[in-house]
Each structure stands twice: as C-alpha cells, then as structure tokens.
Amino acid sequence: MRTERDWTGRAVSKTILCAVVVFLLAPFIVVVGASFDSATEYHVTFPPRGFSLAGYETIPFKYALAGGISLIVAVAVAIVSTLIGLCAALGLVRGNVIGREVFQSFFRLPVQIPFVVTGAVFLQFYYQLDAATGVNLLNGFLGLIVAHIFVAVPYSIGAIASVLTRFNPALEEAAQSLGATGWATFWQVTFPFIRPGVMAGMFYAFIVSFGDIPVALFLVSGERTTLPVEIFQDMQFDFRPSILAVSTLIAVLSLIAIVGVQRLLGFDMIVPAQKR
Amino acid sequence: MASVSLQNLYKFYGGAVVVEDVNLMVEQGEFVVLLGPSGCGKTTTLRMVAGFVQPNGGRILIGGEDVTYVAPRLRYVGMVFQNYALFPNMTVAENIAFGLRQRRVPRADAAKRVAELLDLIQLPGRGDNAVGALSGGQQQRVALARALAVSPRVLLMDEPLGALDVRLREDMQLELTRIQRRLGITTILVTHDQHEAMTLADRIVVMSDGRIQQIGTPDHVYYNPCNRFVAEFVGRNNVLSGRVEATRGDEALIALRGGTRIRVPAKKAVAAGEQVDVTIRPQHMLISDTPAGDPDTITGLVEEHRFLGNVVHYSIRLPSDDVVLVESPAETAPPALGTGVSLTWRKDHALLFDARGQALHGG
Amino acid sequence: MAANANPVRDDQAAAATNRQPGRTGTRWEWFLWPAVLISFMLLVFPQANFIWLSLHADLGLGQVSDALTGENYLRLLTDPFYLNAFWLTLYLSVATAAFGLLVGFPAAYALARIGGWTASLLLSLILTTSLITVVVKLIGLNIILGASGLINQIVLGLSLSNSPIQMINNEFGVFIGLVQYTLPLMIVLLFGVVQTIPVSLEEAATILGATRAATYWQVILPNARAGLLSSGLIAFNMSMGAFTSAVLLGGGRVRTVPVLIQQTIIQETKYGEGAALSTTLVGLAFLINVAVIAYLFAGGRQRVGQRAD
Numbered sequence: 001m002r003t004e005r006d007w008t009g010r011a012v013s014k015t016i017l018c019a020v021v022v023f024l025l026a027p028f029i030v031v032v033g034a035s036f037d038s039a040t041e042y043h044v045t046f047p048p049r050g051f052s053l054a055g056y057e058t059i060p061f062k063y064a065l066a067g068g069i070s071l072i073v074a075v076a077v078a079i080v081s082t083l084i085g086l087c088a089a090l091g092l093v094r095g096n097v098i099g100r101e102v103f104q105s106f107f108r109l110p111v112q113i114p115f116v117v118t119g120a121v122f123l124q125f126y127y128q129l130d131a132a133t134g135v136n137l138l139n140g141f142l143g144l145i146v147a148h149i150f151v152a153v154p155y156s157i158g159a160i161a162s163v164l165t166r167f168n169p170a171l172e173e174a175a176q177s178l179g180a181t182g183w184a185t186f187w188q189v190t191f192p193f194i195r196p197g198v199m200a201g202m203f204y205a206f207i208v209s210f211g212d213i214p215v216a217l218f219l220v221s222g223e224r225t226t227l228p229v230e231i232f233q234d235m236q237f238d239f240r241p242s243i244l245a246v247s248t249l250i251a252v253l254s255l256i257a258i259v260g261v262q263r264l265l266g267f268d269m270i271v272p273a274q275k276r
Numbered sequence: 277m278a279s280v281s282l283q284n285l286y287k288f289y290g291g292a293v294v295v296e297d298v299n300l301m302v303e304q305g306e307f308v309v310l311l312g313p314s315g316c317g318k319t320t321t322l323r324m325v326a327g328f329v330q331p332n333g334g335r336i337l338i339g340g341e342d343v344t345y346v347a348p349r350l351r352y353v354g355m356v357f358q359n360y361a362l363f364p365n366m367t368v369a370e371n372i373a374f375g376l377r378q379r380r381v382p383r384a385d386a387a388k389r390v391a392e393l394l395d396l397i398q399l400p401g402r403g404d405n406a407v408g409a410l411s412g413g414q415q416q417r418v419a420l421a422r423a424l425a426v427s428p429r430v431l432l433m434d435e436p437l438g439a440l441d442v443r444l445r446e447d448m449q450l451e452l453t454r455i456q457r458r459l460g461i462t463t464i465l466v467t468h469d470q471h472e473a474m475t476l477a478d479r480i481v482v483m484s485d486g487r488i489q490q491i492g493t494p495d496h497v498y499y500n501p502c503n504r505f506v507a508e509f510v511g512r513n514n515v516l517s518g519r520v521e522a523t524r525g526d527e528a529l530i531a532l533r534g535g536t537r538i539r540v541p542a543k544k545a546v547a548a549g550e551q552v553d554v555t556i557r558p559q560h561m562l563i564s565d566t567p568a569g570d571p572d573t574i575t576g577l578v579e580e581h582r583f584l585g586n587v588v589h590y591s592i593r594l595p596s597d598d599v600v601l602v603e604s605p606a607e608t609a610p611p612a613l614g615t616g617v618s619l620t621w622r623k624d625h626a627l628l629f630d631a632r633g634q635a636l637h638g639g
Numbered sequence: 640m641a642a643n644a645n646p647v648r649d650d651q652a653a654a655a656t657n658r659q660p661g662r663t664g665t666r667w668e669w670f671l672w673p674a675v676l677i678s679f680m681l682l683v684f685p686q687a688n689f690i691w692l693s694l695h696a697d698l699g700l701g702q703v704s705d706a707l708t709g710e711n712y713l714r715l716l717t718d719p720f721y722l723n724a725f726w727l728t729l730y731l732s733v734a735t736a737a738f739g740l741l742v743g744f745p746a747a748y749a750l751a752r753i754g755g756w757t758a759s760l761l762l763s764l765i766l767t768t769s770l771i772t773v774v775v776k777l778i779g780l781n782i783i784l785g786a787s788g789l790i791n792q793i794v795l796g797l798s799l800s801n802s803p804i805q806m807i808n809n810e811f812g813v814f815i816g817l818v819q820y821t822l823p824l825m826i827v828l829l830f831g832v833v834q835t836i837p838v839s840l841e842e843a844a845t846i847l848g849a850t851r852a853a854t855y856w857q858v859i860l861p862n863a864r865a866g867l868l869s870s871g872l873i874a875f876n877m878s879m880g881a882f883t884s885a886v887l888l889g890g891g892r893v894r895t896v897p898v899l900i901q902q903t904i905i906q907e908t909k910y911g912e913g914a915a916l917s918t919t920l921v922g923l924a925f926l927i928n929v930a931v932i933a934y935l936f937a938g939g940r941q942r943v944g945q946r947a948d
Contacts, residue, residue, distance in 0.1 A: 013749035020746040021761060024768045024823060027779025030789065034782055084674050091671025103675065109682060112925070114880020116897040117917040120904050124692055124914065125685035150681040153674075211772040214882040214897070218905065231774045235781075235887055247775040254771040262763055328842055348845050355846045361839035365861035374857075375847035426848065 028251055035244035056245040063246050066227040070210050073141055073226065077148040077209040078202040084149070085156025085201050092157070093164040111154045119218030122147040126219070144219045144226075148209040155208060156201035163197025196265045203261050277304045277462050278339030278429035280325060286333035287320055287486075294320050296486040298334070305460045307453075311473040312483035313509070318466045319434055321483075325464065326432055327351050339429055349378075354423030356433040360415045362407040368394075368418050369403030375426035393421040396455060413444045417451070424459070431456075433465040437472065449475045470510050474498070482506045504633035507555045514561070514600045516554045516574075520546050528628065528636075530554060534596025536574050540626045544636045551631040558603035560625035563590065563617050573618045576600065581610050592617060693914035704911075711915035721899075721916075725923065728895040731810065732878035735817040736871040739825045744867065747829035748859070752838070762830060769823035776819055777887040784812055784888075808890030816884030821874040828873065832866030868935050872928055879924045896920045 036051050088107055092100060110118070126137045137143030167190065175185040191198075216226045225233075227250070234243055280302040287295040295317040302308045310318040323329040325336055327348030336344045343351050354375075362371050369390050376386040394400050397417040407415060416436060423431060436452075437445045453476055456463050467473055473480045474494040482489040482497060482505075490502045501507035508515065518532040528542040530552060540554055564573075576592035579599065588610060590602040602619060611617055628636040693711055696704040715721045750758045768776070783789045784806035791803040806812055836859060844854040860867075882897040889898065896916060904913035 010749070010752065013745040013752075016742060017746040017749040017761070020742060020822065020826070021765065024765055024819065026783060027776045027819065028768065028771070029779075030782045031775055031779040084677055087670040088674035088678070090667050091669070091674065093667075095668035095671055097668060097671065103671070106675075106682075107678060110678075112876065113921055114882070114897060114917075116880060116882040116900050117921060120900055120913055120917055121685045121689045123904070124910060125688050128688050146681070150678075153678060157674075207770050211770075213774065214901070217901065228772045228774050231772075231778075232883065232887070235774065235778060236891075243778065247778055251771050251775050255767060258763075258767050258770055326842075326846060348842070349848045349850065351846075353846065355843070357839045357843060359837065359839055361837065361843035363840060363843070363858055363862070365858070365864075374844070374849070377857075378848035378850075378853060422843075422847070 031244055031251065032248045035241070035248040037241070037244075056242070058240070059242045059245055062223075063227065063230060063242070066225060066230040069141070069224060070226040070228065073145055073148065074206045074210040076141075076145050077152050078206040080145070081149045081152040081205040082156045082160075082198060082202045084153050085160050085205075086198060088153070088157045089160035089164050093161055094169070107157050108154050110151050115151065115212060115214035116218075118147060118151055119215040122150070122215070123218045139220060139222070141220070144216055147215050147219055148205075148212065151212070151215065152205035152208045155204035159201035159204055160194060160197045163194045163200075167193050199261075200265055203265075277460055279304050279337075280430055280462060280464065281337040281340075282321070282325070282334070283337070284334035285321065285324060285331050285336070287317070287324065287329065288332050294486050295324070295331070298483075298486075298488055300481060300488065300491065302462055302464060304462055307456050307463045307465070307476060307478045308481060309473040309477035309479075310464065310466045310481045310483060311468070311470055311477075311510070312489075313468055316483040317486040318468075318481075318483050322432055322434055322464060322466045325430070326353060326355055352426070352428050353430045353432055354426065354428035356416075356419045356423050356431070356436045358435045358438055360419040360436075362415055362419055362422070364407060366407070367403060368399070368405050368407060368410070371407060371418060372403075372422045372425050374422060379426065389425055393425055396424075396458075397421045397451075412440055413448060416440065416448065420452075420455070424455075424461070429462065431461050431463045433463065435467055436465070437467075437469075445472070446475075452476060473510075480510070482509065484509070500635075500637075501555075501627070502635045504553055504555070504629045507627060507629065512558050512601060512603075513555045514558060516556070516594075516598060516600070518552060518554065520548050520550045520552055522548055528552075530628075532574070532594075532596060533598070534594055536595070538572050538574065538626070539623070540628045540637075541624055542628050542636050546628075546630065546636055552636070553629045553633075555627045555629065556621050556625055558589070558601040559587075560621050561600070561602040561619045562621060563602060563604060563611065564620050572623065573620050574600075575616060575618050578611050578613050578615050578617055580613070592619065689914050690918055692910055693912075693918050695911045697909040697911045711912050712919065714912070715915055715919055724894050724896050724899050725919075727810070727893070728879060728897070728920070729923075731814060731817060731895065732875045734814060735821055735878040736874040738814075738818055739822050739874045740829075740867055740871050743822055743825040743829050743870075744833075744863070747826050748833050750826070750830055751833035758830075762827060765823045765826055769820070773820060773883050774887070777816060777884060780812070780816060780819065780888060781807060784815065807888050808892060810889070810893055812888035812890075813885050813893045813895070816888040817878045817881055820881055820884055821877050824877070825870050825874050828870040829863075829866065832863050832870065835866070836862050865935060868931060872931055876924055876928065879920065 035056070036053065091097065092103060092107075097103060113121075122143070123138075126143050130136045130138060137146065171189055171193075172185050175189045176182075180188070210226075211228060212226075213228045213232050216229045217232070220226065220229070227246075231243055231246060234240070280300075282298050282300040285295055285298040286293070298317070298321055300308070310321060312318045320329055324331050325338075327343070327346065331344065334344075335342055338351060338353065363374065366374070369387075372390045372393055373386045376389060381389070390403060391400075394403060397420060399414060399417060399421075402410075402414075407418065410418065416439075419436070437448050440448060449472060452465075465476060477494055479491060479493055480497050481491050484505050490497055490506045492500070497506060497510055501510065504515070507513050516532050518530040521529045521531045521537065523529070523542060523546060526541060526543055527539050528546055529537055530540050531537050532554070538554070546552065574594060576594040578590055579593045580591040582589045583606065586606060587603050588606050590604065590610075592600045592602055594600060600619065630636055694707050694709065696706070696708050696710055698704055715725075750761060753761075781788070785791070786803040786805075788806075790806065794800050794804060806815070840858055840862070841854055844858045849857065880897055881895075882901065885893055885895045885898045886901075889895070891898075894902075897920070900913055900916050900920070903909050903916060
C-alpha cells in the first residue's frame with residue numbers, strides 16, 4: 001500500500017525526475033523541430049523560423065544507401081548473435097558446467113571493451129588475417145558483421161539467459177515423462193516460453209549494431225558505410241539541413257520500433273539484463 | 277499510555293469506499309484486535325492511526341489529542357510491520373536503537389535501553405548480530421523491541437505473526453500477551469486469523485466491507501454475534517435456512533428447508549413467512565438417539581467423520597441436502613458412515629438471524 | 640533421442656540418469672561449446688594480435704618494427720601529452736558517473752515510488768532515448784548548446800551575459816554528452832535498486848521519528864550502496880570508452896583517450912602506439928573497477944556484525 005504523504009523530499013525527487021526527462025528528451029525535440037526549419041543557412045537555429053520540408057526533399061541518395069547497409073548488417077548481426085547467444089544461454093543455464101562463473105565472465109568481456117578499441121582491434125586483426133591467410137575482411141560488410149557479432153552476443157546471452165533461468169525445468173521433465181523427445185520438448189514447451197527473451201536478444205543485437213559508430217568507422221569507410229557513420233562524418237565536415245531530416249526519420253522509426261517491441265514483449269524485456 | 281479514539285472515519289480510494297463510518301474507543305492499556313477478511317479495511321484503519329493514510333473524513337485522537345493531520349513521526353506511536361521492515365544495513369542493536377537515535381538519546385542510555393529490550397524479548401546478547409542471521413520469529417521480536425524502545429504511547433501491529441508457522445505463531449501470541457500485560461501499553465493489532473484475535477484481544481472489532489460489524493470481548497462476539505457475518509467469521513458455524521411459521525412469546529417456530537420444524541428463541545419481533553437463518557455451533561450439536569419426530573431435533577445421515585485428536589468432526593447430510601458439521605469429544609464411539617442420526621442442542625444455542633443477517637436473538 | 644514406447648520405463652530411466660551427477664542435461668553442455676569456440680576466436684586472436692602489436696615500435700605508414708619493445712607504453716606513461724589525455728578521460732568519466740548518481744538516484748527513487756503504469760511509461764521513454772542512435776542526440780545537443788543555440792539565445796536575450804557561453808567544443812560539452820549517454824541506463828539500473836528497498840522500511844523509519852533526511856541518509860542510501868556503486872561503475876566504464884560524444888561535442892579539441900586512439904590509428908597509422916593506448920585504457924578501467932568492487936566487499940564485511948552469508 002502506498003504512503004500518501006507528500007513530503008518535501010518526494011517533491012524534490014519528482015522535480016529532479018521532471019528535469020531529467022526534459023534534459024533527455026530535449027535534443028530529440030530540437031532535432032525534430034529544426035528539421036522542419038525553412039532557414040537555408042548552414043548552421044542550425046532553433047526555434048525554427050518557418051516551416052518547410054526542404055530538409056526532407058533534399059535528402060541525398062547516399063543516406064538511403066547507407067540506411068540500407070545499416071539495416072542489412074544489423075539484421076544479419078541480430079540473427080547470428082542470437083543463435084550464438086541461444087546456444088551459450090542454454091549451455092550456461094541448463095548445462096552442468098564446472099566453472100560456470102568463469103564462462104559467464106568470459107561472455108561478458110566484449111561489453112567491457114570500449115567500442116573504439118574493438119574497432120581498432122578488429123581492424124588490425126583483419127590486416128593480419130589478410131596477410132596471413134589471404135582472407136580479406138577489410139572494408140567490407142562481412143568484416144563489420146563479424147565485429148558487431150562479437151559486441152552483440154553478450155546482450156543476446158543476457159536477454160535469453162534471464163528468461164531461461166525463470167523457466168521451470170519441471171515443465172520439461174513433465175513433457176518428457178509424457179513421452180516427448182528432446183527436440184519436441186524444446187520446441188513445444190521451452191521455446192515458446194523463452195521466445196520473448198530470444199526476441200529481446202535479437203532486438204538488442206540489432207540496436208547495438210545499427211547504432212554503432214566507432215567500430216564501423218574503423219572497419220568500413222569511403223563510399224559504402226553505415227548510416228550513423230555517414231551522419232557522423234557529415235556532422236563534422238559537411239553539415240546540411242538534410243542531416244536533421246534523416247535524423248528525425250531515424251528517431252521516429254526507432255521510436256515506432258521500440259514501442260512495437262515493448263507491446264510485443266512487455267516492459268521488463270526491454271530493461272537490459274546483461275548487467276546483472 | 278494513551279487512549280485512542282476513532283471518530284467517524286471515512287476513506288475512499290478512487291471510487292471505492294474502503295473505510296466507512298468507523299467509530300472506536302480504545303482505552304488506555306487495552307489490547308484491541310481488528311479482525312476481518314482481506315479487503316475489509318482493517319489495515320487501512322490501522323494505517324490511518326499511524327498516519328500513513330489520510331482519512332477523507334473523521335478524526336483520530338490519541339491521548340485526547342487530535343492527531344488527524346499530524347505527521348506520523350510526531351505521533352509517538354510504535355508500529356510492527358507485516359514483513360518486520362528491519363533495516364538490513366544495521367545490526368539488531370542498531371535497529372532497536374534507531375528510534376532512540378532519532379531522539380538524540382545519549383549513546384550510553386540507548387545501550388542500556390537496548391539491553392533491557394533484548395531481555396524483554398528473550399534475545400539477550402544478540403545485539404551485534406546482523407538481522408539477516410535471525411530466524412523469522414526472532415526478527416519479529418526484534419521488530420517489536422524496536423517499536424517499544426522509545427516507549428510509545430500506543431502500539432500498532434499489522435498482521436505481525438502472519439509469516440510464522442503455526443507452532444511459532446502460537447508461542448508468539450503468548451509472548452505478545454505477556455509483554456503487553458507487563459508494559460500495559462495500549463495496543464491495536466490487525467489480523468484475519470480469528471484464533472489469534474480470540475487469544476490476544478481484550479476486545480475484538482470485527483470488520484467487513486469497510487464497516488465495523490461488531491465490537492466486544494472474545495466470548496461476547498463468539499456467543500452473541502450481532503449478525504450473520506460475525507457468526508460465520510468468528511469460529512465455525514452451521515447455517516440453516518428456513519421460514520418463520522409462527523411465533524409465540526419469545527420463541528419462533530421455524531420451518532427449515534427440507535421440512536423439519538424447530539423452535540428457536542427470538543427476542544426481537546419477527547413475522548410469519550419471513551426468511552430467516554439459524555446458526556448452531558458445531559460443538560453445541562449433540563448426536564443422540566432421540567428418535568426422530570421429537571421437536572427441536574433434526575435428522576441426517578453420517579457422511580464423513582474425521583478424527584482430530586481431541587475431537588471428532590462429523591459431516592451430517594440433512595434431507596434438505598445441507599451438510600452440517602458436528603464436533604464431539606473424542607471418547608464417544610462414532611456411528612458408522614451412512615447411519616441415520618438425530619441432532620439436538622440446548623435451546624439457547626440456536627441463534628436466529630433475519631433475512632438481512634441481523635440478529636434476532638438479542639445478542 | 641527417440642522416446643520409448645513405454646512411458647514408465649522412460650520415467651525410471653530418467654530417474655536413474657537424474658541420480659548420476661552431470662547426466663541430466665549433458666545435451667545442454669554441448670550447446671555451450673560452439674558459442675564458446677566462436678566467442679573465443681573472436682576475442683582471443685584479435686586481442687592477442689593487438690597486444691602483440693602494442694609491443695612494437697611504429698616505423699611510420701603502418702609498419703612496425705620487428706623487435707619487441709615497451710617504448711610505446713613508456714611513452715604513454717611519461718609524455719605529458721598522453722598523461723593529460725588519460726587524466727582528462729579519467730576525470731570526465733568520474734564526473735559523469737558522480738553526476739549521474741547525484742541526479743539519477745533521486746529521479747529513479749521518484750519513479751519507483753510513483754510506480755504503476757506512469758513509472759513504466761516514463762522509464763520506457765527514458766530508455767528509448769538511449770536506444771536511438773547517439774548521433775541524433777548529439778546533433779540536438781549541438782543545436783541547444785551552440786553559440787547561437789537555444790540556451791545562448793535565452794542568455795543573451797535576458798542579458799545574463801554579453802557574449803555567448805561556450806558550451807560545446809569544450810570539456811563541458813563533452814561532459815553533457817557523456818551524461819546524456821549514460822544517464823538513461825543508470826536510471827533504469829537505479830530504478831531496480833530502489834525497488835529492492837521496500838516502502839515499509841521508510842515507513843518504519845518515519846514512525847520511529849526519523850525526518851525525511853534521516854530516513855534518506857540512514858536507511859535508503861546505505862541499503863542502496865552496492866547498487867549505487869555498481870551503477871556508477873557502469874557509467875564510468877561507458878564514459879571511459881565513449882568516442883562519438885567526445886568527437887562531436889569536443890570539436891576535436893577535447894582529446895580524450897578514445898579520440899586519440901582513433902586519431903593515432905586512422906589518421907597517423909601508428910598502429911603500435913594506438914594499440915598501446917587501447918590496452919592501457921582498458922587496463923586502467925579494469926583496475927579501477929577491481930578497486931571499487933574490492934572496496935565494496937571490504938566495506939560490506941565490516942559494516943554489519945556477523946553476516947549469515
């Protein structure tokens with residue numbers, strides 16, 4: 001039962017909460033608003049001085065291309081890292097593993113390494129790989145996908161493991177005592193239960209891959225790069241209003257996707273589990 | 277020690293009335309138990325006394341002082357919570373001393389008081405233990421000690437024994453009584469367990485749907501329930517429905533479902549044709565050989581019997597298809613299953629209630 | 640793995656296997672190995688290569704010497720330029736973590752006590768801001784904090800200052816960016832922490848006479864200590880490695896170590912030095928993590944009498 005008294009302490013906390021929410025939302029609101037600005041100057045002003053869709057009309061094709069690249073890479077990463085994550089989670093949670101904590105820490109390692117470092121590490125690795133075996137992963141999607149998988153797997157494992165640990169193995173035992181094979185048990189009993197975790201894992205892997213800048217910056221350059229990197233570079237060297245338009249589109253689409261996923265999976269799936 | 281007076285208390289949440297017109301006077305040193313099923317408003321009432329819930333109407337007086345709008349920490353009441361709410365970051369001694377610390381009691385005095393209380397709750401020398409190291413019963417006692425440390429004028433307890441197993445609960449009930457008597461502290465305890473209420477209370481306040489149903493001593497409430505709810509909630513009871521056929525003096529002739537007629541005392545006026553209920557406690561029913569047809573007897577078939585150690589419980593199925601519970605001392609030889617038996621009772625053990633559940637037996 | 644026709648025998652067989660340690664779920668361990676193998680290959684080979692690289696001197700244009708040498712590391716530890724960079728990165732990260740706790744904890748507390756669907760909604764909103772690509776946020780921050788941005792418009796408009804306040808292309812801007820980056824996650828984590836502190840604890844403290852402040856300091860904070868430190872550590876780690884915020888809000892002038900790593904490797908192609916920078920950064924962060932966790936455990940041991948655990 002909640003306490004009714006509104007002590008001043010509560011009032012202070014709530015004020016801080018409001019300030020925080022405003023602080024965090026402000027940049028997005030500004031970007032969205034500025035994307036409709038009719039000003040044609042090269043630096044941005046806010047509040048916008050007039051309404052125009054010029055920003056949207058002048059979106060260069062390269063953004064669409066980069067967007068497509070980001071999408072494909074992210075989807076590939078999501079699928080593969082979730083598969084790996086599923087295996088790892090099943091093994092960790094269900095298996096009778098000696099030194100389980102060691103494995104858990106091992107799988108959490110990629111998160112401890114800053115993205116910049118991961119980018120540099122994989123860049124060098126690909127150079128060596130090319131020199132040593134002739135397999136060239138440089139400046140290509142495959143190399144980027146592999147590096148992103150490295151980073152995303154811990155998130156998948158975390159999401160799946162957290163659902164898996166809540167799953168009562170007695171249900172599987174019941175199924176097996178009723179004559180189900182191992183595979184049948186898995187697909188008909190276990191998987192439906194953990195599916196939200198699997199999907200959350202895919203979702204996180206997708207987000208991590210799509211939103212990454214440092215790793216992609218190191219591994220993919222030039223004409224064909226991911227959308228965030230494209231925007232990043234334009235922000236630094238070649239600003240134009242269409243950047244705002246693209247950013248707004250990204251923000252809106254992300255919001256829709258996130259809301260959709262939350263509807264599907266429920267709120268607690270969205271809270272990242274790998275930190276535990 | 278202080279008295280507690282609740283006057284016309286009301287509380288709404290959203291559209292629902294949670295506490296309605298509660299009036300109660302708790303005397304100094306009295307142990308009052310608020311008894312009722314979940315959702316009856318007893319906990320809300322308690323929390324209003326504590327100050328965690330603001331009433332929408334009415335007044336609360338502690339020691340004659342109107343505290344309705346006073347902050348909880350200034351009311352000088354002690355409270356024991358359902359889940360104990362011991363501070364995990366402090367030792368047992370630090371928990372008990374917490375209230376003293378807030379009042380800037382010097383360390384030496386506080387230490388003495390803590391030792392006193394540890395003796396009172398029979399955990400001497402455990403002051404340095406972490407609270408997590410204690411068993412449930414021990415934690416509960418520490419919670420009690422913590423509440424008592426500042427010598428509050430009233431003690432409030434919200435289902436404090438709910439988490440304990442039965443044996444422990446019974447022991448703790450005796451402990452609570454002992455401590456309360458010794459300190460003479462005005463106490464209000466909330467519970468849904470009527471055994472607990474009967475054991476602990478000087479007076480019981482039976483609540484349901486936000487209203488007080490009856491206030492009285494345990495035996496008064498047990499033997500003279502003022503309505504059907506109280507009759508059924510406090511202790512086990514059998515309820516037989518029927519219709520008034522005739523009245524004569526302060527007796528009514530009731531035709532039960534299934535046809536049997538019995539005579540039941542009726543202190544209040546009741547008209548022929550009215551629907552009524554008759555309650556008879558299981559232990560007041562006697563299985564006898566009196567042949568059927570004798571007035572004030574009902575007959576039935578023995579459907580089940582259960583041996584419980586000190587008593588035997590019988591389930592008797594009546595012709596009306598109702599099942600009646602009869603409790604007999606265990607020495608009597610049980611009739612076999614399926615045999616027909618007659619049930620009689622002392623006339624004044626049958627209580628009459630009208631169609632709305634109100635007592636007609638003048639309780 | 641085919642089921643036998645006789646369920647009873649299956650049961651007995653299953654029961655028998657259950658009694659042998661490690662027999663049940665043998666299948667599950669096998670799943671672990673492919674994952675471990677792949678992760679291992681992706682982790683160890685590149686890292687080993689990288690560390691090996693850091694032990695070689697740069698010869699320019701991406702070439703490294705053949706001899707093993709510690710000169711890269713030596714240079715990092717002695718050259719004031721690098722020492723400054725590490726110091727900058729360190730104190731920005733600590734400031735971000737500290738500020739995040741200072742602001743995030745009350746916010747998380749308010750959220751937890753509000754509860755219900757309002758809290759869920761706000762929490763999702765907050766979390767969403769961190770799931771959208773970080774560039775979008777940084778562009779917005781640029782607009783708000785810039786010389787002709789929103790805040791400066793207000794400042795100049797109200798004549799609070801004669802010239803625009805410099806809030807981007809400097810450390811302050813980076814700091815704000817780091818807070819934007821780490822705060823959402825911190826609030827989500829701290830929300831979980833506050834939820835482990837039941838309201839009844841606060842009520843108990845209050846009824847015992849504690850003022851709001853006393854409840855906060857004596858009951859709420861001590862019980863949240865472990866959670867606060869671990870959330871702070873996470874924010875610290877994120878800030879230590881943050882690249883994009885430092886570049887876009889620092890204008891290239893705020894040379895934190897992540898920025899230097901990129902410059903060293905991509906622009907200057909000094910692979911040895913870049914590698915050394917990276918390993919030192921990770922090592923430093925790791926050591927600080929270990930130190931804080933050790934402090935947490937030691938503090939916990941002494942704090943409360945004899946623990947049951």
